[in-house]
Structure formats: C-alpha cells, structure tokens
Amino acid sequence: MDISITVTNRDNKTKKIIAPTDMNLNLMEILKVYEYPIEGTCGGMALCASCHIFINSKHDLPAISLSEKAILDDNWDTQPNSRLACQIPISKKIDLINIRLAPEI
Amino acid sequence: MIQTDIIIIGAGPVGLFTVFEAGLLKLKCHLIDALPIPGGQCAEIYPKKPIYDIPGYPSIQAADLIKKLMEQIKPFNPGFTLGETAYSLEKDQEEQFIVTTSEGTSHRAPVIAIAGGLGVFTPRKPPIENLNEFEKKYIHYIVKEPEIFANKNIVISGGGDSALDWALYFAENFASSVHLIHRSENFRAHNDSVQKAMNFAKLGKIKIILNSEVQEIKEKKGALSLNVISKNKKTQSIACDNWLPLFGLSPKIGPIGNWGLEIEKNAIKVDNATDYSTNIEGIYAIGDVNTYNGKLKLILCGFHEAAIMVQSAFKKIYPNKNNVLKYTTVTGIKGF
Numbered sequence A: 001m002d003i004s005i006t007v008t009n010r011d012n013k014t015k016k017i018i019a020p021t022d023m024n025l026n027l028m029e030i031l032k033v034y035e036y037p038i039e040g041t042c043g044g045m046a047l048c049a050s051c052h053i054f055i056n057s058k059h060d061l062p063a064i065s066l067s068e069k070a071i072l073d074d075n076w077d078t079q080p081n082s083r084l085a086c087q088i089p090i091s092k093k094i095d096l097i098n099i100r101l102a103p104e105i
Numbered sequence B: 001m002i003q004t005d006i007i008i009i010g011a012g013p014v015g016l017f018t019v020f021e022a023g024l025l026k027l028k029c030h031l032i033d034a035l036p037i038p039g040g041q042c043a044e045i046y047p048k049k050p051i052y053d054i055p056g057y058p059s060i061q062a063a064d065l066i067k068k069l070m071e072q073i074k075p076f077n078p079g080f081t082l083g084e085t086a087y088s089l090e091k092d093q094e095e096q097f098i099v100t101t102s103e104g105t106s107h108r109a110p111v112i113a114i115a116g117g118l119g120v121f122t123p124r125k126p127p128i129e130n131l132n133e134f135e136k137k138y139i140h141y142i143v144k145e146p147e148i149f150a151n152k153n154i155v156i157s158g159g160g161d162s163a164l165d166w167a168l169y170f171a172e173n174f175a176s177s178v179h180l181i182h183r184s185e186n187f188r189a190h191n192d193s194v195q196k197a198m199n200f201a202k203l204g205k206i207k208i209i210l211n212s213e214v215q216e217i218k219e220k221k222g223a224l225s226l227n228v229i230s231k232n233k234k235t236q237s238i239a240c241d242n243w244l245p246l247f248g249l250s251p252k253i254g255p256i257g258n259w260g261l262e263i264e265k266n267a268i269k270v271d272n273a274t275d276y277s278t279n280i281e282g283i284y285a286i287g288d289v290n291t292y293n294g295k296l297k298l299i300l301c302g303f304h305e306a307a308i309m310v311q312s313a314f315k316k317i318y319p320n321k322n323n324v325l326k327y328t329t330v331t332g333i334k335g336f
C-alpha cells in the first residue's frame, strides 16, 4: 500500500508525495528519494539532526528514543512538534501526515 | 612550501588508505584535513559504533579502524596539515598544483587526490547575533591545541561527546575553572563520560548548568561575559577567558565547490571507467566525495577507488616508467 505525505519545503512550497509502506523505508529516506534538501548525514542513526522536521498533523508516532531526545535537545531550532525524520518508519499509521523541513543545520 | 607527490585533501578512511596504495608505488603523500584529528566521519560522527562490512573484520569500531589505518600507513611517513581547510587551488609554471589552506599553509604537488567525503566538517554555531565580533579573541568551535586553555576560565556549551570529553579533559589536566552549559538535562555523550562529569561536579571540579543556554555575549573588563538563561527564564552572567560552543560539526562541500570541478548533487563527477579522474587533469576524486553511475558511499568502495587512482597518478608523474603490479605478500612493505 502507498501512503500520502504533505511536505512543506524550506522555500515554503508545499507538495504531496507518495510513499510505499512495504520497502522498510523511513521518512528521512523517502524525503531523500524525492530530492528534498535533507542530508541524512548519519544514515538514520539519530546522530546528526540533518533530518529534523516539524510535524503539523496529529498522528500516532513512535515514541521519542533517548538518543533522538538528546539530539533534539541540543538543537536551537527545536519546537514541541520537532522529530527526526529518520526515526519515523513509513507505515499506514502515518498516512496523510503533514510535515515541514526544519532550517538547515 | 610543502612539496610532495600527491596532496590528499581529506584524512578520512579513504584519504588514509590512499597513502598506503601510493606508498607501494613509492609515491609520497601529504594529507590536509579541516578536523584536528584524522578519521573523517568515522572520527567525528560515529567513533564508538561498530562497522560490519570491512572485509576481514566481522566487526570493528570506527575509531579502531582509523587507528589501524594509521598504523598501516606509518611506514610511508605521510605529512599532515590538520585543523586547516584546503582553500585555494593554483597551477604554477611547472604544471604543479599549489593548494593553500585557510591558515595560509601552501602545498605543492603534481597530483591532487580529493578524498573530502561529505565535505569540510564545519562547526554548528549558536544563533547569537554578534558572535563573529568575538570569535577571534574568545570563541573556539574546535579544540586544536588544548594547551592554550591551561589555567583559563572556560565555559563549554553542548551535550555531546566532544563537549563532555573536553570539559573532563580540562578539569583533569589544567584549567582553573570549567563551566559546562547544556540545553537540557540528558546528555547524548557516552554514559561513562556523563557519570564522570557528574562526579566531577560533586567534587566541584566542573560546574554544570543544565536546562540553560547562552543568550547574549559581550566584552567586560577584558573578559567575555556570557548571559545564560534557563528554561524557567532565570538569568545569570558568567565571565570567562574562552567560550567553547561544541554543538557538533556538519559537513559542507566548502571551497572545493569553487575550483572549477564538475559538481553534481554536492559530489564531484569522475570517470569511473578508468581512474576516478575529474574534469581537471591531475586531480582525482575518491571516496564519498565523488559520484558516478552506480556509486556506493561505502568505505570498501573508497579503498578500491584509491588503489585504482594511484596507478593513474603514477603514470601522470612518471610518464616514461612502467609500473608492474606486485603483491605485498611477495615484496613486503618498504617504507621511506
């Protein structure tokens, strides 16, 4: 099954993208596939904060791990709705999620 | 002017292994890296994580891989310019390249190997307006020479390994006073270091200020005065000789982007069918910094690219000599 994700880029342009749920991808990876300016420097290990996003919809997301929390705590652009995209798997649970890329680190 | 056969830009795993492959062909190398230590991503991003796809090692910690590479290249006695960014590129009348760093160190060689990975590791700077006014005199984003902080009053900001490790180091070795300011109450540094820092705080060797950040800076009586605000809006000011905001480094392609090399998606296009040469003759790009059809950003692939590339570099440097591939098993390692 495919899900739909609404993404607002750093230039404020908003677009809907489609993502497959059966390829073991996370949000950081799908943003890279669509060539959004997200580096994913640490490959998705919650070590670099280059995949920082804001969540603008109400979805049941996986809990924030200690390492994700620590990385977000150390970042001055962090807001209450901040997450690391690499820590959110693409699944049915996040269909129609609405996200915005955080400023570049 | 430092003269060598191959200037290697980037001392990550791929740049380091290039020294070995070049050494087998009796080519001397000099490495330049913006970081004060060798190792690239392995040293800066994940020193304590295991890597499972280095041939011959079912598992090896990234920092150990770098240690072993340093040991492997030792016989070839490479030169290092560390803590400096390769900034400008020129060619002289004898067709040799001259690479000059941000600090003004010049290097000259007939061949350049760019092993710059994801780019120059650049400090993440806190969003404080007048930061650059005080950078030269008071602020350090990377610790290059720890001795300069001996007996100084220093303040470190950050919650990662480098913030904690340096706070401990200064408290243990020489600084007169160390403050550690962190934006939250959990650190992302290694547990052992966190525990040690807490013990030091109990002994009064480090003052730890949690849930706080530096909001403003100004100069006062020949010292830097930091205005620190906590989450519940309490403020205090701390005077110090040096402030070290250690919020990590993130890679940026940097000055190499302006050298006339063909760049695609932040990487340098190379000829992968032959020798990983770029569009400028005599300049090669290997490891994570290059791109070609089917490229994989893996250490293993960078090692392979290094071996192929130095063969081509040898022909460029000695057009009339023929090189015959010899196994290290047969010839051993003859250093210089």
Ligand SMILES: Cc1cc2nc3c(=O)[nH]c(=O)nc-3n(C[C@H](O)[C@H](O)[C@H](O)COP(=O)(O)OP(=O)(O)OC[C@H]3O[C@@H](n4cnc5c(N)ncnc54)[C@H](O)[C@@H]3O)c2cc1C
Pocket (backbone or CB within 6 Å): A041, A042, A043, A045, A047, B009, B010, B011, B012, B013, B014, B015, B016, B032, B033, B034, B035, B039, B040, B041, B042, B045, B046, B050, B051, B052, B053, B084, B085, B086, B087, B115, B116, B117, B118, B119, B120, B121, B253, B254, B255, B256, B286, B287, B288, B289, B297, B298, B299, B300, B302
């Ligand atoms: C968390 C994580 C896990 C990984 N796991 C694996 C794994 O399991 N297996 C694997 O094969 N790979 C893994 N990788 C990828 C691997 O680390 C890279 O492929 C490898 O580091 C590339 O080496 P490199 O020498 O090309 O570049 P880098 O390691 O990026 O080093 C490049 C160096 O060049 C320097 N530099 C760049 N430009 C300049 C300049 N102008 N002047 C001075 N210095 C400059 C930089 O400061 C840097 O130190 C992982 C990466 C990360 C982040």
Ligand code: FES
Pocket (backbone or CB within 6 Å): A028, A039, A040, A041, A042, A043, A044, A045, A046, A047, A048, A049, A050, A051, A052, A084, A085, A086, A087
């Ligand atoms: S990709 Fe590095 S934290 Fe997500």
